[in-house]
Amino acid sequence: MTDTSENEYFGRDLEAMSSAVNYHGWICDEFAQFIGKRVAEVGAGTGCVSKLVLEKGVTDLHAYEPSSNMFPVLASRLSSFSNVTLHHCFFGDGPKVDAFDSILYVNVLEHIEDDIAELERAYQALAPGGHLLIFVPALQWLYSRLDQQVGHFRRYHRQTLKAAVQSAGFSVKRLHYFDVAGILPWLVYFKWMKNTVVSDNVKTYDQYVVPIMRRLEGLVRPPIGKNLLLVATRPE
Numbered sequence: 001m002t003d004t005s006e007n008e009y010f011g012r013d014l015e016a017m018s019s020a021v022n023y024h025g026w027i028c029d030e031f032a033q034f035i036g037k038r039v040a041e042v043g044a045g046t047g048c049v050s051k052l053v054l055e056k057g058v059t060d061l062h063a064y065e066p067s068s069n070m071f072p073v074l075a076s077r078l079s080s081f082s083n084v085t086l087h088h089c090f091f092g093d094g095p096k097v098d099a100f101d102s103i104l105y106v107n108v109l110e111h112i113e114d115d116i117a118e119l120e121r122a123y124q125a126l127a128p129g130g131h132l133l134i135f136v137p138a139l140q141w142l143y144s145r146l147d148q149q150v151g152h153f154r155r156y157h158r159q160t161l162k163a164a165v166q167s168a169g170f171s172v173k174r175l176h177y178f179d180v181a182g183i184l185p186w187l188v189y190f191k192w193m194k195n196t197v198v199s200d201n202v203k204t205y206d207q208y209v210v211p212i213m214r215r216l217e218g219l220v221r222p223p224i225g226k227n228l229l230l231v232a233t234r235p236e
Helices: 011-017 021-034 048-054 071-077 115-125 145-149 158-167 180-192 199-219
Strands: 038-042 060-064 084-087 100-106 126-137 171-178 227-233
Touching: 021 048, 021 100, 021 126, 021 171, 021 199, 021 227, 038 048, 038 115, 048 060, 048 071, 048 100, 071 084, 100 115, 115 126, 115 158, 126 158, 145 180, 158 171, 158 227, 180 199
Parallel strands: 038 060, 038 100, 060 084, 100 126
Antiparallel strands: 126 227, 171 227
16 A cells, blocks of 8 residues: 555545445445455455445454554444454554455555555465455546545556456456446546545435446446456465
């Protein structure tokens, strides 16, 4: 993950993204059948995705978050869950834990400069047959001022993500673009106009556009999209 002052992110952007309830639900439902019981969530942030993951029958969740401003929010949000272990550190710096059924990276891998080394760590921590679950921003030509501000080293294309995952030893099971409708708004609002996240924009898109796109993309996978979703396995 990117090395910023005290590992802090932009609180305004995080607060805005926390309102994307439908969007996060869509992502987690795509991963649901592969999550398993014992799970590591890398870069858990403020716990928005964590709570949705816990609804999928997880019995042991290890949530890793190095950021000094996000970790207290994460700890507060998950304080009532007895099946959660919190790690205030990077995934590779925590106590050795392995044999996970799945390891989850939702909008995290793009923050890590050496993504190959991170994927190799994930490979070692997974049980044989376990699943690597990744959601990342896509299309490098959409790289914007916002990407730079929040510490993204890159946006991925289908082949670059596939190559990175395979180089770490994984077998790719599912890989597809996600949220085709988000391309144009991102291009105009963030790339060309150089804006940053505003909560009202996120809420509007999440409330009115996401439910429609979820139904449509559930029928036909788009050939391109604002994000990429990947499921890979550590071979038995």
